[in-house]
Amino acid sequence: MSLNNRDPLVVGGVIGDVLEQFTRSIDLRVTYGQREVTNGLDIRPSQILNKPRVEIGGDDLRNFYTLVMVDPDVPSPSNPHLREYLHWLVTDIPATTGTNFGNEIVSYENPRPTSGIHRIVLVLFRQLGRQTVYEPGWRPQFNTREFAALYNLGLPAAAVYFSCQRDNGCGGRRS
Amino acid sequence: MLSSAKHKINHSAFSVSSSSSSLPHSYSQAKNMTQVTMEEVWKDINLASLHQHRQLNIDHEPVLSNQNPNNSIFKDFLKKPLNQEPQPLPPSSSSSTLHRSLPPPPPETVLSLNPHSINTHFDESARFGCFGMKRGGQESDESRGDRRHKRMIKNRESAARSRARKQAYTNELELAISHLQKENARLKRQEEQLKMAEATQHQTKRKLQRSWTTPF
Numbered sequence: 001m002s003l004n005n006r007d008p009l010v011v012g013g014v015i016g017d018v019l020e021q022f023t024r025s026i027d028l029r030v031t032y033g034q035r036e037v038t039n040g041l042d043i044r045p046s047q048i049l050n051k052p053r054v055e056i057g058g059d060d061l062r063n064f065y066t067l068v069m070v071d072p073d074v075p076s077p078s079n080p081h082l083r084e085y086l087h088w089l090v091t092d093i094p095a096t097t098g099t100n101f102g103n104e105i106v107s108y109e110n111p112r113p114t115s116g117i118h119r120i121v122l123v124l125f126r127q128l129g130r131q132t133v134y135e136p137g138w139r140p141q142f143n144t145r146e147f148a149a150l151y152n153l154g155l156p157a158a159a160v161y162f163s164c165q166r167d168n169g170c171g172g173r174r175s
Numbered sequence: 176m177l178s179s180a181k182h183k184i185n186h187s188a189f190s191v192s193s194s195s196s197s198l199p200h201s202y203s204q205a206k207n208m209t210q211v212t213m214e215e216v217w218k219d220i221n222l223a224s225l226h227q228h229r230q231l232n233i234d235h236e237p238v239l240s241n242q243n244p245n246n247s248i249f250k251d252f253l254k255k256p257l258n259q260e261p262q263p264l265p266p267s268s269s270s271s272t273l274h275r276s277l278p279p280p281p282p283e284t285v286l287s288l289n290p291h292s293i294n295t296h297f298d299e300s301a302r303f304g305c306f307g308m309k310r311g312g313q314e315s316d317e318s319r320g321d322r323r324h325k326r327m328i329k330n331r332e333s334a335a336r337s338r339a340r341k342q343a344y345t346n347e348l349e350l351a352i353s354h355l356q357k358e359n360a361r362l363k364r365q366e367e368q369l370k371m372a373e374a375t376q377h378q379t380k381r382k383l384q385r386s387w388t389t390p391f
Binding site for chain 2: 006007009039040042077078163
């Protein structure tokens with residue numbers, strides 16, 4: 001599939017700000033309630049209070065995957081000095097299953113952007129094998145690239161992102 | 176230490192009364208400092224951009240009072256197409272002494288100030304060292320233009336993000352449509368084939384006879 005520069009992940013800046021260019025190698029389906037997440041979809045915080053259902057593709061239960069959920073636009077897209085905020089981290093997810101079968105290292109924290117329209121990115125990495133992943137210790141200033149390098153996860157296997165802004169108002173004028 | 180040097184510049188330029196015996200010392204020290212830094216920065220400036228300044232200076236603002244040389248050039252800079260990148264100054268300490276924690280574009284402000292400040296007295300050059308509200312109207316003019324410029328840049332970035340967001344979502348929808356259309360076509364073909372298979376099977380069904388009988 002030749003997407004080149006029309007790939008929503010590139011146009012939306014996810015590839016660049018968070019991830020390296022990659023070729024998708026597995027299916028990733030993220031669903032909040034009835035709403036399936038497609039790139040760039042606008043979802044409000046009230047709709048993502050609880051963790052989504054995540055189903056991954058593949059065909060071999062012996063392959064394990066790690067899911068990372070980050071917000072690169074904290075505290076505000078015009079001044080993201082806390083990039084990235086780690087919302088969720090699940091490891092050892094067997095292919096063909098979902099996050100329910102994995103190891104929740106960092107529990108799901110629902111995004112509550114205060115200022116601007118944030119991108120919330122979910123990335124799936126393939127693990128080399130079952131591995132111990134240590135929880136980062138804090139959520140802000142997480143770096144997905146470094147995390148992947150640290151645990152030898154390589155390039156992403158799949159990724160999807162959505163847009164999220166406050167339910168009401170605009171958060172006030174930025175300084 | 177840079178900020179303390181700037182403070183010295185301020186005090187020596189504006190001090191009404193100072194009992195400090197070190198005042199003359201700091202004055203000359205600060206003056207030397209500004210002279211040196213001005214010259215250094217002056218060297219850093221591209222002749223091309225300097226030429227641009229001169230032209231802008233001539234073309235606009237015929238009444239170029241000594242009070243607002245910086246402001247007019249600043250505005251001219253704003254009028255110029257902003258996508259031409261200002262000449263990147265080497266990250267020398269000299270340029271940093273002329274402005275406090277200014278995010279981009281420090282080069283522009285430095286460039287605009289220097290042609291006028293080189294030969295002026297210390298008083299004016301001192302003003303360039305502090306973009307804050309030290310002297311009523313003069314500084315607030317500069318910082319107002321400054322802030323406006325910053326806000327404009329931020330607005331442009333925000334607009335660019337907004338366009339990117341919209342474009343990304345549109346692309347995603349187009350991809351989804353294409354995918355769904357293909358799947359739809361495939362499923363329809365499959366349905367056709369199944370119907371045909373069922374039709375032929377139906378014909379053969381009529382000919383079916385009892386093929387085997389149970390024992391009882």
